[in-house]
Amino acid sequence: MPASATSGALRPESFALQTVLETLSDRFGDRFSTSRAVREQHANTLTWIENQPPDGVVFPESTEEVAGIVRLCAAHGVPMVPFGIGSSFEGHVNAPLGGISISTARMNAVVAVHSEDLDVVVQPGVTRKQLNEALRDQGLFFPIDPGADASLGGMASTRASGTNAVRYGTMKDNVLALTVVLPSGEIMTTGGRAKKSSSGYDLTRLLVGAEGTLGVITELTLRLQGIPEAISAGVCPFPSVEAACDATIMTIQSGLPVARIELLDEVQVRAANAYSKLSLVETPTLFLEFHGTDASVKEQAERFGEIAEEFGGGPFDWATKAEDRNKLWQARHDSFWAALALRPGAKSVPTDVCVPISRLAECVAETKRDLARSGIVSPIVGHVGDGNFHCQPLVDMDDPADVATCKAFLARLVERAIAMGGTCSGEHGVGQAKMKYLEAEHGAAALAAMRAIKLALDPQNIMNPGKIVTV
Amino acid sequence: MPASATSGALRPESFALQTVLETLSDRFGDRFSTSRAVREQHANTLTWIENQPPDGVVFPESTEEVAGIVRLCAAHGVPMVPFGIGSSFEGHVNAPLGGISISTARMNAVVAVHSEDLDVVVQPGVTRKQLNEALRDQGLFFPIDPGADASLGGMASTRASGTNAVRYGTMKDNVLALTVVLPSGEIMTTGGRAKKSSSGYDLTRLLVGAEGTLGVITELTLRLQGIPEAISAGVCPFPSVEAACDATIMTIQSGLPVARIELLDEVQVRAANAYSKLSLVETPTLFLEFHGTDASVKEQAERFGEIAEEFGGGPFDWATKAEDRNKLWQARHDSFWAALALRPGAKSVPTDVCVPISRLAECVAETKRDLARSGIVSPIVGHVGDGNFHCQPLVDMDDPADVATCKAFLARLVERAIAMGGTCSGEHGVGQAKMKYLEAEHGAAALAAMRAIKLALDPQNIMNPGKIVTV
Numbered sequence: 001m002p003a004s005a006t007s008g009a010l011r012p013e014s015f016a017l018q019t020v021l022e023t024l025s026d027r028f029g030d031r032f033s034t035s036r037a038v039r040e041q042h043a044n045t046l047t048w049i050e051n052q053p054p055d056g057v058v059f060p061e062s063t064e065e066v067a068g069i070v071r072l073c074a075a076h077g078v079p080m081v082p083f084g085i086g087s088s089f090e091g092h093v094n095a096p097l098g099g100i101s102i103s104t105a106r107m108n109a110v111v112a113v114h115s116e117d118l119d120v121v122v123q124p125g126v127t128r129k130q131l132n133e134a135l136r137d138q139g140l141f142f143p144i145d146p147g148a149d150a151s152l153g154g155m156a157s158t159r160a161s162g163t164n165a166v167r168y169g170t171m172k173d174n175v176l177a178l179t180v181v182l183p184s185g186e187i188m189t190t191g192g193r194a195k196k197s198s199s200g201y202d203l204t205r206l207l208v209g210a211e212g213t214l215g216v217i218t219e220l221t222l223r224l225q226g227i228p229e230a231i232s233a234g235v236c237p238f239p240s241v242e243a244a245c246d247a248t249i250m251t252i253q254s255g256l257p258v259a260r261i262e263l264l265d266e267v268q269v270r271a272a273n274a275y276s277k278l279s280l281v282e283t284p285t286l287f288l289e290f291h292g293t294d295a296s297v298k299e300q301a302e303r304f305g306e307i308a309e310e311f312g313g314g315p316f317d318w319a320t321k322a323e324d325r326n327k328l329w330q331a332r333h334d335s336f337w338a339a340l341a342l343r344p345g346a347k348s349v350p351t352d353v354c355v356p357i358s359r360l361a362e363c364v365a366e367t368k369r370d371l372a373r374s375g376i377v378s379p380i381v382g383h384v385g386d387g388n389f390h391c392q393p394l395v396d397m398d399d400p401a402d403v404a405t406c407k408a409f410l411a412r413l414v415e416r417a418i419a420m421g422g423t424c425s426g427e428h429g430v431g432q433a434k435m436k437y438l439e440a441e442h443g444a445a446a447l448a449a450m451r452a453i454k455l456a457l458d459p460q461n462i463m464n465p466g467k468i469v470t471v
Numbered sequence: 472m473p474a475s476a477t478s479g480a481l482r483p484e485s486f487a488l489q490t491v492l493e494t495l496s497d498r499f500g501d502r503f504s505t506s507r508a509v510r511e512q513h514a515n516t517l518t519w520i521e522n523q524p525p526d527g528v529v530f531p532e533s534t535e536e537v538a539g540i541v542r543l544c545a546a547h548g549v550p551m552v553p554f555g556i557g558s559s560f561e562g563h564v565n566a567p568l569g570g571i572s573i574s575t576a577r578m579n580a581v582v583a584v585h586s587e588d589l590d591v592v593v594q595p596g597v598t599r600k601q602l603n604e605a606l607r608d609q610g611l612f613f614p615i616d617p618g619a620d621a622s623l624g625g626m627a628s629t630r631a632s633g634t635n636a637v638r639y640g641t642m643k644d645n646v647l648a649l650t651v652v653l654p655s656g657e658i659m660t661t662g663g664r665a666k667k668s669s670s671g672y673d674l675t676r677l678l679v680g681a682e683g684t685l686g687v688i689t690e691l692t693l694r695l696q697g698i699p700e701a702i703s704a705g706v707c708p709f710p711s712v713e714a715a716c717d718a719t720i721m722t723i724q725s726g727l728p729v730a731r732i733e734l735l736d737e738v739q740v741r742a743a744n745a746y747s748k749l750s751l752v753e754t755p756t757l758f759l760e761f762h763g764t765d766a767s768v769k770e771q772a773e774r775f776g777e778i779a780e781e782f783g784g785g786p787f788d789w790a791t792k793a794e795d796r797n798k799l800w801q802a803r804h805d806s807f808w809a810a811l812a813l814r815p816g817a818k819s820v821p822t823d824v825c826v827p828i829s830r831l832a833e834c835v836a837e838t839k840r841d842l843a844r845s846g847i848v849s850p851i852v853g854h855v856g857d858g859n860f861h862c863q864p865l866v867d868m869d870d871p872a873d874v875a876t877c878k879a880f881l882a883r884l885v886e887r888a889i890a891m892g893g894t895c896s897g898e899h900g901v902g903q904a905k906m907k908y909l910e911a912e913h914g915a916a917a918l919a920a921m922r923a924i925k926l927a928l929d930p931q932n933i934m935n936p937g938k939i940v941t942v
Contacts, residue, residue: 110752205676
């Protein structure tokens with residue numbers, strides 16, 4: 001056993017931990033690691049949140065293997081952290097109390113495609129791009145697309161969404177069934193392949209968004225969509241973020257079934273031009289996509305063009321060629337990296353909030369004024385059809401004043417969203433970073449109910465402890 | 472206090488119950504009743520399930536009043552049964568242990584319409600038709616439409632859906648936020664008005680479908696839709712239920728965004744002709760509706776017509792006149808009463824199951840053969856775009872053999888659906904009648920998790936006890 005596995009001060013559970021590490025090493029051989037590099041890769045890496053590595057990382061290949069790991073950890077009171085690919089932003093995969101990271105990297109099989117039922121069964125380590133590759137030949141796709149090529153288990157756990165959510169919903173709407181290893185090590189199945197059910201408590205929806213605090217997802221059944229007969233995409237510049245938001249509100253209200261409607265503020269457009277070799281006018285811009293038949297995408301695009309014009313936007317350029325569309329959406333998905341390049345050497349702090357759409361223009365505009373006042377470079381991108389937007393302040397971590405300024409901005413961002421009837425996170429989740437806002441958002445009774453549920457299912461508090469709620 | 476309130480054998484809690492009845496009588500005056508007639512109206516009435524009346528019925532007018540009632544009952548260990556309008560079928564509102572029925576009949580205000588955000592805040596006693604009346608002037612509607620003019624609190628509690636679910640989802644998808652009085656009497660708010668959130672456990676979805684066993688819903692925020700610019704509806708006869716189901720599967724797979732696609736078998740068509748004065752050919756028939764622009768509903772209807780023809784269906788008659796459409800859908804919504812009229816004097820036992828759509832034709836066809844073999848008169852209607860269908864056996868309650876035959880059929884119906892990967896209820900819920908199927912459907916671990924959650928939130932088991940799970 002490498003010394004690093006148990007380095008540092010002796011903890012109360014050090015004997016129990018040692019037993020678990022040795023047992024996992026015996027049982028999993030080279031599918032278990034306690035090396036510092038591997039452990040650090042399996043903790044938070046993408047933002048300024050401290051990296052808190054687990055004591056060991058194990059790579060199971062089946063639900064039964066996960067159940068065995070969980071039973072072992074449960075018997076010794078050792079914490080566990082489910083791990084997908086580590087693309088979450090809010091410290092979800094950190095191990096503040098140490099313990100075992102359970103990686104689903106080797107559970108990456110597409111188990112069954114049911115094309116007649118428009119559903120698919122996957123292991124949790126399958127990524128969204130991998131799934132869509134596997135589906136393409138059958139004319140099907142899975143619409144949820146966070147920026148990263150995240151794992152589907154992780155996406156379910158953070159209740160992820162992305163650019164298509166305005167039309168196809170979030171993970172909440174697209175997970176039909178789960179297999180979950182509970183904190184006791186028992187294997188539970190939830191939901192089923194019927195499109196709807198009124199049979200009992202909705203355990204599927206309870207696990208989706210639970211960030212691995214109630215169990216380890218080991219299999220998912222997901223709803224699929226047929227690839228639309230026709231797709232068109234386009235770009236529309238606006239004189240201000242307010243104008244772009246107002247056009248979005250009107251688009252949604254008038255029932256236009258947009259598949260994507262994404263805001264990039266002028267800072268993000270500049271970043272995208274530089275990083276993704278685009279040549280857009282550097283002004284607030286909407287990226288859009290329409291799905292349907294040839295006739296209906298044409299009709300949708302024309303109607304959107306009229307709405308944009310009403311709010312001073314345009315010209316609305318739209319294209320139906322796949323390569324043009326792909327370039328556009330790749331640029332949108334690369335916005336995290338494009339933004340980082342705006343301030344070389346800086347760390348970025350990507351975060352998101354979501355407000356009722358009627359407050360979106362006001363919330364984005366106030367946030368931009370706040371950024372300007374605070375002297376922070378932060379592009380804004382938004383899934384504006386849902387009232388959801390992202391800030392990505394770029395921070396010099398070696399400058400305490402810069403860090404303090406950014407922290408204060410982030411607190412105001414969340415408080416502003418909550419004050420407008422919104423939520424501290426539209427799609428990134430709570431992790432470690434946003435636990436402090438849950439009471440303000442949900443109230444004491446709801447937080448107490450979350451704690452009661454956590455304790456009912458995880459009485460030892462060993463399943464991803466220190467995330468969402470403290471118990 | 473009328474004698475009937477405490478008639479029958481003394482129960483262990485009779486002193487506590489007496490205290491609660493007297494306190495409620497003092498506190499609510501004529502908004503509290505212990506009369507036999509009122510109590511019996513507030514228990515199961517619509518099917519053959521026994522009527523088990525509560526000891527008293529109270530009519531609060533606010534969340535605070537509900538909280539006061541719940542605190543009182545909780546302090547004395549007296550059971551409570553939340554009550555909407557009593558249109559549920561599976562014994563949800565029975566009081567097998569007695570106690571207090573909490574009627575939301577007087578909590579029937581539309582609190583706020585947020586047309587920009589496409590949401591509405593309502594009290595739980597508002598019915599779906601009342602809500603749609605209130606919204607019509609603003610060009611908005613709420614799509615969920617169970618047959619009855621149910622209350623929205625009840626619809627949330629049973630995770631109801633109806634004919635539009637194929638396009639707009641079920642109550643699961645259309646409740647944004649709730650105010651709930653927990654079994655302790657604490658007031659909890661869940662969710663919010665943002666269109667999506669990744670902030671904490673999804674308590675909203677846990678309460679939706681919990682059938683009042685985890686708390687009393689006292690306010691709901693619901694998603695709305697814009698009334699489509701164009702609506703067309705139509706009727707299409709088929710040579711067999713299999714052909715109708717296969718055409719449905721193809722319609723869904725090809726991505727046609729049908730708003731409604733409803734099967735009536737030849738028995739239900741006969742019932743509808745008689746009851747609703749229609750003159751349809753008495754063969755399995757699909758009722759359809761399309762929402763969109765003028766051009767898109769035309770395109771959808773034409774495409775459906777082509778699909779129907781492929782499966783030997785047609786001619787597909789479609790109409791855009793509102794009065795024709797309304798007559799059609801009124802007939803569909805009246806199918807419960809139309810079916811009852813097929814066998815005067817009989818009780819009907821309306822129930823539903825839901826299967827993956829690929830198994831729908833097989834499941835419906837086998838069910839029809841089972842009915843024929845059993846000599847049971849039972850129309851079948853189905854929200855077939857979701858794989859959901861209803862049977863409504865008509866039973867002579869005075870004939871024990873008839874009752875036994877029907878009970879055996881109902882058990883086979885559910886077992887068949889579960890064996891095909893389906894669920895014991897697509898939209899009616901569990902109530903008392905389907906508790907026995909939950910373990911077969913969900914497995915022991917999921918049922919244990921449901922019990923653990925129930926106990927965590929309702930340790931005294933006083934909130935609608937004897938429904939969904941026993942603890």
